[in-house]
Amino acid sequence: WNVPAYHFDPTGEYGARCPVVADPSHSNEVTFRACDHITAGRHSTELFVDAAVRFLETVSRSAPFFMSVALLAPHDPRTMPERFRSMVDPEGIALPANVLREHPIDTGALRIRDEMLAAHPREPVEIRRHIAEYYAMIAHLDHGFGRLVAALQARGVLDRTVIVVAGDNGLAVGQHGLMGKQNLYDHSVRVPLVLAGPGVPSGRRSDALVYLLDLFPTLCALAGVEVPPSVDGRNLIPCMTGDCAGGREVLYLAYADSIRGVTDGRHKLIEYACGATQLFDLSRDPLEMDDLSCRASSGPLLERLRQQVRRLALEWDDERHPAGRAFWARRADLL
Template sequence: MLTRMMRLLTLCATLALSLLPAAAKPNFLFLLADDQRPDTIAALGSPVAQTPVLDALVRRGTAFSKAYCMGANQGAVCVPSRAMLLSGRPLQEADETLKDKTWPELFADHGYRTFITGKWHNGAPSLRRAFNSGRSIFLGGMTDPDSAKVVDFLPDGKLSPPHKVSQHCVAQFASEAADFLKSSDASSPWLCYVAFNAPHDPRKAPPEWHAKFQPSSIPVPDNFLPEHPFDNGELKIRDELLAPHPRTPADVQRHLADYHAAIAFMDHQIGRILDAIPENQRDSTYIVFTADSGLAIGSHGLFGKQNLYEHSMRVPLIIAGPGITANRTTPALVYLHDLFPTLASLASLPSLDQSRGLNLSPVLLENKNSARQHITTSYRHLQRAVTDGRWKCIDYPLISRTQLFDLSSDPSEIHDLSSNPTHATTLTSLRSLLPDISHQPPRKKSR
């Protein structure tokens, strides 16, 4: 009887929320980078990054220092990562073509104007379901940003034939988002989703942005290695062939210079988007910035994101808006797919039973610093890992190899403590939490 009553109360509350006047509902601007490491924002500690816009966003909101992509079952990490992010489902449940309902669909169901521009890597059918409008959408993984082929939503909800961008696609995505925001009406809530394809390779920005980053001035990562110390099962994939073996400091500096140039250019374009939010809607708009994955780019002798080190699975995550504490960084352990129930909660919308994400509203609105007890990640059938925030174990089951790192004293994962008997109990405890990846198919793909 009590359960039935609670269900009835929940239904009544949901109905009441859906009937709120549009002006009472907040707006959402969601900004998604492609392959951006968490250590590439100046306000969060990068000595190289030139990111004044994201720095200002950090000061306006709450940054998560322990936000993770859960991993991937293929080399194109962004496909499952975005599927998890949009569906709220964990890696082993997420459908890469997004047959499940996405949170943009949920927002549209409750009266939001939903708009997309930028990269969509989960198929055209799910794109048409997820949004009710959009322009300059790149259906794919990677491309030359000056000649990308994009599509638009037509008035009947179908997609236009592909057409070439008229400018660097990162700038074009920003222009499309700015035009949408300038046309927004305070009487109708909106969700604007901007998915950049930067700083993914080919890491190409206009020349003046590359001029800001001379390779010789870029510090080599403290965890740089000429080669990874052992075969992790994915050393010959496309991303690992972007630089010759053995890695050299000069090669890494050159790639990092281009990487930071792409990020700085994207940061400038984000500024154009933020400036386009109408003045009378800024106080009622939530802004989210994150990325689908990180990238090695020289760390540990690797170049791609097909590994479980912090530089590749951890991502930047900044959320600013009504009620969120400004200029705060939280160490709460979170996944990207926790954003589904979190955004729904901030919009006072019901989440869906399909979501396995954790509502982070207590972290954002009540200054809590705890979310999950531990984070597990995995990559295909080759690698699996777990961290409790301090200790981290990475396991390579096919070669019976394990690593143990103390992230509190060794955030760059340089010193493997797995053979130290002092930490045997810690290692055993962490190993018991590792995910089962024995069922993962041995397939490869990298874009």
């Protein structure tokens, strides 16, 4: 609500500031927020969708256009209009089996802001409330998305528009004793990715391993535009048509300077800067509850995945980044 925002600035500077008294009950100190206006009483999802709909009302029915709508939802603080909040009863939510009271390993981020949104140790009643608010905010987001689709249809361009719905990260919301995204479990790194429109087969699902950076060359291909040589991503059209050659054999996973990992779709290895290791068989343990890393029988698999971590760290120039250098300095045993 009441999100500080900017009108479009063709210079790209966005230098305007609005005055605010943050604590008027105790101080008259004036500070300045980075914005040129605030729309009182309007939720960010509605604010952004309103702007997107206005843009769609002006697009040509024949010329190409591109629009990116980066909603703040469902980021905390999770608020939404009451009619969406009332859709979800916290008492009716069944907690996932991997909800824990505390995370057993130092992730390097156990006391950051995200993890302080719920009390330590985690309590089921509070986690249910957070999940209910998460679902309600997604319902509000979905309503906004429906408005965008309706605007495309009203303008007569829906049938020639490629639509992509993607998330930049997931969220733990109590799973593994965590609240935020600062980990490498599937609930936080496996994000929604849905495409629809001309050139996209309908009703298909793919288990291919992909990065969000693969969207750029994919959209270029769907639009008939040449992919710039500087682009690292891969065209996902083969994955959409049933040829998984367009995907990747393994994904490199990283969080800040404290966690690295890989997954090949079936197995996942997670290495922590504190020295801990986790190994999961996702095919039989999708909630990542049974750590196999200490089992003698897992030795060959563990070494194979560690080789992949080393290879991909080099491939992605991880040690050239300050966060990567810090991690590998603490986990030289993996090199």
